[in-house]
Amino acid sequence: MKKTAFPTPLSLLALSIMAASPAFSADAPIQENPLGTITVEADSLTEATTELGSSVSKIKSDDIEKTLTRNLDDLVRYEPGVEASQDSRFGISSVNIRGLDGDRVKISVDGVTQADAYGPTTTYLRTGRNTVDMDSLESVNIIKGGDVVEGSGALGGVVKYTTKEPSSFLAPEGNDTSVSLKAGYKSASDEYSQTLTTANRTGKVESLLLYTHRDGHENENHQGDAGSDQTVGATRASVDPADTGSDNVLAKVQVQVNDTNRIGVVGEYFHSTTESDLYSESSATDQQSSDDKSVRRRLGFFHENTQANTLYDRLKWQLDYQDTKTTNITNRTSGNRVVDRFYDEENISLKADLVKQLDAHQLRYGMNYDDKSLENLNKNTVSGVTTASRFSPIADADILGLYLEDSWAVTDRLTLVPAIRYDNYQYTTKGDEYIESWGDNKNEAVTAQLSADFAINDTYSVFGKTGSGFRAPNLDELYYYFENSASYGAYRIKPNPDLKPEESLFVEAGVRAQNAYGAAELVAFYNDYTNFIEQVSLGTSRTYRLGEFTNKNLAHVVIKGAEIKGTLDLSKSIDALNDGWTLNGAVAYAEGDNLEDDEPLDSISPLSAVVGLGYDAPSEQWGGKLNLTWASGKKKSDLTSSNQWLATSDYHLVDLTAYYKPTDNLTFNAGVFNLTDEKYLNWNDIRNITNTSTNLDRYTRAGRNFGIDATLSF
Numbered sequence: 001m002k003k004t005a006f007p008t009p010l011s012l013l014a015l016s017i018m019a020a021s022p023a024f025s026a027d028a029p030i031q032e033n034p035l036g037t038i039t040v041e042a043d044s045l046t047e048a049t050t051e052l053g054s055s056v057s058k059i060k061s062d063d064i065e066k067t068l069t070r071n072l073d074d075l076v077r078y079e080p081g082v083e084a085s086q087d088s089r090f091g092i093s094s095v096n097i098r099g100l101d102g103d104r105v106k107i108s109v110d111g112v113t114q115a116d117a118y119g120p121t122t123t124y125l126r127t128g129r130n131t132v133d134m135d136s137l138e139s140v141n142i143i144k145g146g147d148v149v150e151g152s153g154a155l156g157g158v159v160k161y162t163t164k165e166p167s168s169f170l171a172p173e174g175n176d177t178s179v180s181l182k183a184g185y186k187s188a189s190d191e192y193s194q195t196l197t198t199a200n201r202t203g204k205v206e207s208l209l210l211y212t213h214r215d216g217h218e219n220e221n222h223q224g225d226a227g228s229d230q231t232v233g234a235t236r237a238s239v240d241p242a243d244t245g246s247d248n249v250l251a252k253v254q255v256q257v258n259d260t261n262r263i264g265v266v267g268e269y270f271h272s273t274t275e276s277d278l279y280s281e282s283s284a285t286d287q288q289s290s291d292d293k294s295v296r297r298r299l300g301f302f303h304e305n306t307q308a309n310t311l312y313d314r315l316k317w318q319l320d321y322q323d324t325k326t327t328n329i330t331n332r333t334s335g336n337r338v339v340d341r342f343y344d345e346e347n348i349s350l351k352a353d354l355v356k357q358l359d360a361h362q363l364r365y366g367m368n369y370d371d372k373s374l375e376n377l378n379k380n381t382v383s384g385v386t387t388a389s390r391f392s393p394i395a396d397a398d399i400l401g402l403y404l405e406d407s408w409a410v411t412d413r414l415t416l417v418p419a420i421r422y423d424n425y426q427y428t429t430k431g432d433e434y435i436e437s438w439g440d441n442k443n444e445a446v447t448a449q450l451s452a453d454f455a456i457n458d459t460y461s462v463f464g465k466t467g468s469g470f471r472a473p474n475l476d477e478l479y480y481y482f483e484n485s486a487s488y489g490a491y492r493i494k495p496n497p498d499l500k501p502e503e504s505l506f507v508e509a510g511v512r513a514q515n516a517y518g519a520a521e522l523v524a525f526y527n528d529y530t531n532f533i534e535q536v537s538l539g540t541s542r543t544y545r546l547g548e549f550t551n552k553n554l555a556h557v558v559i560k561g562a563e564i565k566g567t568l569d570l571s572k573s574i575d576a577l578n579d580g581w582t583l584n585g586a587v588a589y590a591e592g593d594n595l596e597d598d599e600p601l602d603s604i605s606p607l608s609a610v611v612g613l614g615y616d617a618p619s620e621q622w623g624g625k626l627n628l629t630w631a632s633g634k635k636k637s638d639l640t641s642s643n644q645w646l647a648t649s650d651y652h653l654v655d656l657t658a659y660y661k662p663t664d665n666l667t668f669n670a671g672v673f674n675l676t677d678e679k680y681l682n683w684n685d686i687r688n689i690t691n692t693s694t695n696l697d698r699y700t701r702a703g704r705n706f707g708i709d710a711t712l713s714f
Contacts, residue, residue, distance in 0.1 A: 001040040028683050032531070050408070051143060052417055053451025053465035053510065055523045057082075057565060059140040059165065066625070066659055068671045068707040069134045070186055070214075071191070073682045077655075078627055080608040081563055081588030082142060082157075085684035088218060088239040088698070089276055089290060090328075093117065093128035096684050097144055098525070099592045099604040100156025103474050104502070106147070109161040110266065112298065113153075113370065115324035115345040118478040118492075120391045122690075123281070125341040127326040131270045131296035133248035135182070135195045135212045138164045144563075145525055146419045146506040148449035151368070151401045153471050155504050155529065163250055163268070166206035168711075184709025188702040189244070191216025193709070204257070210250040218242040218276070222700040227403050232282040237697040246272035260307040268298040280698060286334035298322045315415040317352035339377040347372045351469070353692045360406040364646075372397040374475050377434070377475035392479035392495070393429040393437050399472075400424045402562045417451040427497075429479065438479050464509035473499040477533050479549050491546035494538070500553050504529045511634070513581040515568075516572055520566035529557040532596075554596050559604065561590030579618050585611035591638070599640045602687050607632040624658035634683050646687065646696075651680035670708045675702040 027631035030098040057079055069075050072092050085101070086092045094101040094117065106131050107114040119126035143158040150158050150286035169178040182195040195212040223237050230261070254264035271293070278288035300320035305314070314397040325344040332339070374395045379388050379512055386624075405419035426442035449467025456462065479495040510523030532555030538548040563584035571579045588611040592601030608631040616623035630652050636644040679700055684701045 006653055018401050030308065052415060052453050054147065055510065055521065057142045061138050064134055064137060066183070067657060067668055068186065068669055068709060069483045071134065072130050075134060078610045078612065079142065080586045080610055081144060081590065083605050083682065083684050085682070086219065087622050089278065089292070090126045090128060091128045091274065093126065095159055097142070097157035098561065101603060103153055104155045104471055106150045106154040106158040110163055110300070111318060111351055112300070112320045112322055112349055116474045118343040118376065118476055120480040120482070124330055124339050125328045125343065127343050131294055131324060133212050133246065133270060136163050136210055136250045138162045138518070140170055140265065145508050145527065146467060146504055148447045148467050148469065149403050149405060151421060151423050152425065154266060155471050155502065164208065164210060164647045166199045166201065166208040166252060166254065167670060169197065170201050170206070175203070177353040178713065180711055180713035184707065184710040186707040188705035189216040189219045204255055207253045208250070208252040212248045214246045216244050217560055218244070220702050221698065223697060224703070229694065230279070230283065232279045234280070235695050236280045237695055239698060242274050242276040244274045246270070247485050252691060260305060262304040263408045264297070264302050264559060266300045268296065270296040280418065286332055289331045292330040293327045296322065296324045312354040312356050314355045315352070320349045322347045322349065335382045338381040341377070343376045343404040345372060345374050360409045363404070364407070365404040368401045370397070370399040372399070388434060391482060392475050393431055393435050395427050395429045395475055395479070398426050412682045413455040415453045420446070420448045422446050425476060435481060438481070438495045441473070441478050441497045441499065443472065445501060459513055459515050461512050462510070463512065466507045466569065469504040469506065471502040473501065473533055489545040490543065492544050492548045494548060494550040496551050499533060500531050501528060501549060502531045502533060507686050518566060518568035522564045524547050524562045526560045527558070532557055534623055556595040557592060557601055558595060559590060559601065561588070563588045580616045580623070582614045583612070585609065600638050602640055602643055604638070605683055620661070622660045624656065628653040629653040641685065648681045648683060651678050652676070653678055664714050669704070672706045674702060674704050
């Protein structure tokens with residue numbers, strides 16, 4: 001199988017060294033570079049070759065272990081241009097790639113698209129897309145920018161989770177059994193975790209069972225321990241205290257039926273809970289607390305066939321059932337009130353991918369069909385009397401996608417990858433005693449993309465892509481209805497079932513350099529988005545003195561920027577250093593403008609950079625890494641007029657991680673994070689808060705904290 005290695009993060013310093021070094025001259029000796037951690041397998045059934053012209057980061061399970069990654073925020077900590085946002089109650093809700101987040105980023109697990117976000121209100125109910133446990137992952141691919149093959153939602157980028165396989169723990173051939181135990185602790189959330197993994201191969205049958213349990217508390221901020229602070233209301237500086245926990249089960253059974261056929265079943269169960277004292281939302285006369293739960297279940301079957309015929313050389317198809325449900329319960333002492341709300345998304349998904357080689361053309365084509373059932377229900381109990389309502393009607397969504405791409409080896413130096421995709425979706429709703437139907441919504445889209453890679457010589461290559469993308473509106477954008485009457489005035493939020501899909505045009509181009517000394521990549525991008533869905537005011541009336549609101553296709557947004565990343569083998573570049581020293585890093589810059597309102601785009605993350613100095617002993621028994629992160633502040637000039645009060649300052653973070661393997665069966669990982677105890681704000685944590693949140697100290701991230709874990713395998 002041919003593999004093309006792409007560079008990992010590169011700091012400006014590393015790029016300067018490589019650009020000036022004769023090691024990167026065209027006639028320097030070339031050999032396979034062992035440093036790259038980003039790999040695209042052009043023959044893989046699950047990876048689109050349109051990634052060839054993209055900026056792609058691949059995070060492997062070994063990276064997850066060494067950085068003590070516990071959640072999505074940890075996962076993207078050293079990926080400038082990619083950020084996760086978190087909330088003290090609802091946790092990590094979204095990932096932001098180049099200024100777009102929420103459902104504008106496609107997230108999948110083993111090819112199964114994850115449930116949409118649902119958050120029509122800022123309180124009481126908000127679902128995230130963070131129902132994956134990091135210990136179950138074999139790798140994570142992050143594709144920055146649009147990707148036609150991935151279909152609806154891949155406007156800002158794609159996060160593709162791949163879960164662990166039995167073969168990851170077993171000998172290459174023959175009967176084998178593996179068992180491992182992992183235990184860890186993270187001080188920032190006072191979390192203890194345990195993971196048990198068993199794998200077996202008996203004849204043609206491979207199996208895997210992985211179970212992870214986590215038990216912790218709130219993610220503390222720079223203030224420290226939240227439990228000792230009893231302050232209530234908006235002036236509270238500590239996060240709200242919470243008890244958290246999760247259980248995750250991954251089970252797989254696979255059978256190599258014969259030389260050309262492999263079948264398998266997979267089951268996933270993820271369950272997380274958070275119980276909080278909502279001091280920040282409380283008052284002296286109204287104490288609030290919450291009981292939140294998220295559950296994701298998946299059961300899937302797949303079949304791989306490598307018997308070459310007229311239609312394909314390789315085929316993989318899979319059928320999956322997935323149910324994702326979030327329940328948020330809020331208790332209030334005022335009026336003895338209980339607010340109980342849930343959002344449930346049930347999905348049956350059929351997906352097929354095929355590959356056929358015809359001379360210089362590797363054709364890849366496939367389809368996906370999703371049949372979704374979507375439901376929200378709100379129960380409000382006051383002094384024992386319960387009423388029920390819905391924000392949106394019960395709905396079914398039918399989604400069909402077809403794609404075709406051609407990896408065309410024009411010459412031994414030039415590869416072109418044109419791709420085209422057709423998508424068709426329809427929401428069908430039904431009214432009941434709680435809400436009206438509001439009507440159906442359907443649309444279709446044809447999108448296309450052209451990627452290219454040209455090898456200038458054995459060291460340098462240029463790459464790029466251009467194309468179009470789209471995102472179908474989600475349930476709460478189409479159908480959210482809410483009417484509130486109070487003594488101070490009434491307001492109403494009306495549904496808009498006539499929304500059109502969001503659309504994009506994107507261009508990305510870059511240059512790569514790679515040889516035995518390291519790898520570097522510089523890329524620039526320009527994205528033009530239209531039909532952005534935003535909530536707008538319809539004005540006031542005698543009935544609705546506080547106004548009426550609805551979603552409309554309004555905004556025209558442009559996002560542009562540049563990124564640089566790479567890796568340098570210092571041991572080969574500097575004679576005085578022993579083997580094992582590496583330098584890597586990345587810089588990401590983006591700017592965005594809402595041309596509809598002639599305002600900056602607040603979702604753009606500030607300029608950021610990461611530089612990492614690592615050492616791995618030749619014995620592979622121990623090593624460590626020092627990571628330096630710098631992020632620019634969010635200046636007033638980069639913010640909309642209403643959010644300029646949220647301007648932030650620059651910050652610097654220092655993280656130190658290390659591993660030690662006293663034996664082949666025992667591994668220790670440890671890390672100290674925010675070593676200098678910096679007080680800082682992550683922009684995406686605060687950009688959506690209202691100006692009533694007067695104390696920003698509550699939104700600071702954790703000060704100095706540490707983590708440790710140990711894995712015993714046998």
